[in-house]
Each structure stands twice: as C-alpha cells, then as structure tokens.
Amino acid sequence: MIHIENLTKSFVATTKKGFKKESTTVHAVNAISFDCKPGRIFSLLGPNGAGKTTTLRMIAGIINPSSGTAIVDGVDISKGNDEVKKRIGFLTGSTGLYERLNPDETIEFFGKLYKIPEAQLSERKEYLFEKLGINDFRKKRIGQMSTGMKQKVSIARTLIHDPEVLIFDEPTSGLDVITAESIIDLIRESKENNKTVIFSSHIMSEVDLLCDDLAIINKGAIIYNDTFENFKGEMKAANLTQEFINRVKQA
C-alpha cells in the first residue's frame, strides 16, 4: 500500500546574470495525492518533465520531499529512508547495473544488503534466474551484455528481496517482444501475489494490458486519478494514446 498526500518537491534554480545570481524556486512536484493498493497495478502517466521520475524517486526514498507525506507499506518516508527502501523494488531507466560485475555477483550484492538469509537468497536467485532465463549468461560481465540481458538482470535485482511495493518505470523500453512479454508476466505475477505495483510506461498497449488504477501527472500536478475502468468509460478519443494527449493538452 502506498499513500501519498500533498507531496511536494521544490528545487532552487540559480541563474547567473553577470556578477549577480538569481534564485528561483521551481516546484517539480506540487502537492500531489494518490493511493496505490495492494493487488492492483497503478499506472502513473505523464509527458517528459511532468514530475513522474521525481515522484517515484521520493516514494523510493532516493530524494527527500520538500513537504507532504508518503507512507509506503506502513512506513512514513520521513521516518527513515532505509526502512522504505527495504520494502521497495525500484526499477527505472536510470537505475543501471554495475558493468564490471556478473549477474551472480550483482544479485549476491543486493541480496546481502537486503539482509536476505543465505539459503533463501540462493533459492530466490535460482528461481528468478530460471524464470527470466539468466542462467545462460550468469557469469558474463554485465558490460558485455545486450540491452535485453541487462534488463532481465535489473528485474531480478528489483525482485530479489520479494518487496511489497514495486516501482517499474519504462521496464520494457528497448526490449524485444519476447523479453518484454516475460517482464509483463512477472509484473502480473507480482499483482497476483498481492504486491503494490506502480507501473509507468509510454507504451499504451502495455498500460491497457496491466493497469487497474491510473493517474496522469502534468507540470508537477495530478490532472487525473481514478480507476482505469472509469478512465476508459470517460474516453472521448478513439484510442488511449489520443485520450492521454488530449487530457494533457487540456490541463
């Protein structure tokens, strides 16, 4: 369960004009509120620069909010980032892998930091490697892998501690359809296991396939937040992509 209330992130932008410096406060995310429930997939959609990544980073405890509350699996992020991080699996386009390690070493590294008992870590690793087809390249350095191979390892490291909350930002970006399908399967499986999932993608067919609840963010504010079923019921455009574009333009 994720409960977000009036979450705000402001940055101070400094511009130099000759010898003078001017500071302006920019609200990357401005008092947003939403809930993500266990056993449901929540899609957070928005154009580039809308505040999606900042929101997800705040939920994951990577950056601190300027104000507002985020409660992740019962833990208030203001009370301790590390506790929140233990409960989250975070995968975005900017969470790359350590190129000089191999998948085995990578998963061991994450597993140990998540304090997973050795036997359990080994069992979970083997399960994920089998499920994602990593066994063939488990000893290969990540720097020498293809995009698809890397993404599979990223998914494995996101799921290794079996987190209650999963955040996937563009998880299938740049992947072939077969690899993308296996990742979609894993996201579905997480939902079936009653996990709370935030899924963000620009591929509307995937949103259509997975989404239960939906929020659209634009210029740091939530412009739509309801179930996906209601969203589809209210649609005026012919397809999801067009409806999304129209709503962003109208906001």
Added chain:
Amino acid sequence: MNDLFIIIKKELTELLRDKKTIINSIVLPTVLIPILIFGAMKVTEMIEKQQQEKTVKIGLVNAPAEFSALIATDTLNKVTTYEKVEDFKALIADETIQSAIVFPADWNSQMEQLSTGEVQIFRNGSKENVNKRVTKLIETYNTRLKEERIAILNIPTQKMTPFTENYVEVGEQKEVIGKRIGGFIPYLFILTMWGGCLLAAVDLVTGEKERKTIETTLSLPISKFKVLLGKAIVASLLGFIPALLNLIGLIVGLKLFDGIPDSFKSVISEMLNFQSITLILLLLIPFALFLSGFIIALVAGATSFKEAQSKASPIIMLIIIPLVMAMMPGIELNWTTVLIPVLNIGLGVKEIMAGTIDMVQYSVILISLIAFAIGAVYFSYKKFSDENAILK
C-alpha cells in the same frame, strides 16, 4: 559495519577489474622507481662515456713544447697550431675549434725569470665537457710548473703549505643524506597517491553517474553515509597501495641494481628500516583518506570524467607547492608546520629518514591528519548528500 564491508568489497572488485586502474595503481607504481633508478644510471653512464670519448678540438698559439706534449697524452685531443691570435670567437662559433689557448710570445723567458705569465683561454661557457677537459689540462700544467719552481728555489714543501683542511662530520651520515634526499621521497609518494585517489574517486562517483548506476546505489537500503564512506575508503586504498608499491619499488630497485655506491646503499637501507617505513605509512593512511574525501567532494557535482578531472586537477598545485617548500633549506618541522597538511608530511618524512623525528611532533602530525581526514569525509558526505549535485 557489515554493510560497509559489502560496499567496499563490491567497489574494490569493480575497480580492480578495470585495466586502467590496474595499470595506473598497481603496475606503474611498482615498476616506476626501479625503471627510474635503472634509467638514470644507464643514461648517466652513457653520457659520461660519450663525453669521455668525444674529441676536443683545441687551437694553440705559442704553446711551449711541454704543454703540447701534455695535450698529446690524450689521443682524443685534436690540436691546431696557429702562428698568431686569430678570430677565435668566429672559429669556435663555426666549430673549427672548440677552445683556444694563447700563450705569450715570450713565455719561455717569462718562465725562466720565474715571473707570472698570462695565458688566454678562449671558450664557450655552455660547452661544459670541453671546458672541463681544457681546465684540467691547464691546471695540470700549472701544478707541474709550480712544482718545478719549488724545486728550483729549493723550498721545502711544508713551507708552501700554510695549513691543511680537515673536516670532521659531526652529523651521522644517515642524518645528512636523510635531510638531503628525504624531501624527494614524499614528493614521489604523494604524487602517486594523488593519482591513485583521483582515478578511483572519479570512477566511483562520476563514473557511477556516467554508467547510470548512481540511482541504483542510492536505492540500496543503507545510509548515504555508508555508501560514501565505502567509496572514500576504497579511493584511499587505491591511493595508498600505489604509494606502498612505490616504496617497495624503491627498496627493491636499490637492492637489485649494481652501480649504486655501497656506502649510499647502506645508508638508504638504514634509513628505510622497519620503524621508519611504519612511521611513514602511518602518516600516509589518514592522508589518503583526506585526499579521497577532498576529491569526492570536488567531483560530486561533475557529470563526466572530463568535468571531474578539470575540477580536481588544479588542486595538484596545493600539493606540489608545500612539497617543494618541504625540500627548501631553512624550512623545518616546527609547531606551525606540523599543522599544515602535505608540508607536514614532507618535513616529517625528511626527519624520519634522517632519524631525527621528534615523536611528540610526529604524534601531532598524525592527529592533525586524522582530523583533516574526518573533516574531508564529512565535507564529501555533505556534497554527496546534495540531491541537486549527485543526481545531476
């Protein structure tokens, strides 16, 4: 604590799998000093041999027969005899000759009358080898003539020698050599250490940004401080190890190569004993952590290797200047200099090698370096925690 070890192990594994790090932090520091010693010895030997084998072209005017005979003893001397004083400046410039010696026309009668004659020597001051050899010929001839005159005048030798000089060295040879070369040793260590720390710190912070792994690292369920401390420790290790290998290279190099005078070798071995090496290394540990923390703080906001290097590189002047000062005569370890980083190491190592280190001052250097290291790590933590800088 366990989390910190996991971070250190992972960072070290990553760095030691990078060829660039292996070459710069392990291979080069190990072989650098032996290569320098061997290279310097061979080059000096070669130059000396070449100089000795070089022909010296000398022009002579009115030269007495004994002097001509003296020149002829060295077959490498090529003599051109002139009847009168020519334009020797031009002849030396166009390399017809390299030096000219002009005796007065009445030289023999002057010598017979035991008067003082004037010999003119035309030379180019920049031709060191030629001048050295010509001066030696003149001095030999002068000494010979003096001895002849003493014999003619029947003067006992001791009457011509009012006193002899006898210098008594009260400082130990170790102290003398230690203070002379002790300044160069930290120069070598610290620059190698700087290189190792810089490469590692840039790879561990800016490299993570370039490889898009910084967000992955920040999503780990451990505090930013532990992540930063792990990186600072690894960067300092990668600075300390090359310095240690430098030292090993120096000891091995001195033992391995012939041609170094035994007396010098034994003094160096005495200076680099277990106690002095331990004292030097103890200073280098907090200093490496200080450097790493400082560099991490500097490069925390950089987004590329190039930007990181351009931010950190000018700082090398802050290292070179105190090191050069430490080599200058008159700058000694005192209660002010013990608190100046880099300078205190430079002066401290000099005293350690000379065997004259004051242990109270040594302790102050060590404590001040630990304090600077803690300050630098805290400063880097502040920079590393700056979301705007680290996630740029």
